[in-house]
Amino acid sequence: DAGVTQSPTHLIKTRGQQVTLRCSPKSGHDTVSWYQQALGQGPQFIFQYYEEEERQRGNFPDRFSGHQFPNYSSELNVNALLLGDSALYLCASSMLAGGTDTQYFGPGTRLTVL
């Protein structure tokens, strides 16, 4: 049973560019959440997708957008990249109908903005 997978593993971009990160949830899961983890900090919630809709959102600007596909996989898009967007981006999947929303994390995508 494959866990949560993310691609790519590492990415280097320059300021002003746009980036798309991808996530495939654990089998049987219907909900995907995205987090940003800066160096030395805990993960910060960006947003959560369920039934192809954004269900909750954290304190991130509109440059951060997402999408969920019918197969429950998800994309995170960041426009007009800033140096401060350099971080580990984590995807977590869960099953909202499961009683409690225990989240399973992928290994992350390390984004470096130069």
Added chain:
Amino acid sequence: DQQVKQNSPSLSVQEGRISILNCDYTNSMFDYFLWYKKYPAEGPTFLISISSIKDKNEDGRFTVFLNKSAKHLSLHIVPSQPGDSAVYFCAARKTSYDKVIFGPGTSLSVIP
């Protein structure tokens, strides 16, 4: 404005002894608390949780204690093993379905 605080960035413990990791929170609306463990190059792994109606939850070597009046929780690992060496994140949410708010983490080293 950090709602979940872990004031010890690191902790070192001898193998076989007890590890105690502490966490404080500021938002009284939090009703559900979790601990995650993270190894390098891996995503966080769920460890144990507790809801605010309890003051203790135990799972094998791991026990979480919650003191709601003090807005404080702690994770006890007994006995500590070298494989427990990792970064531990305390996290909280308002309901079991709400967004998860993480603390900055505590790096635990268990010395053989």
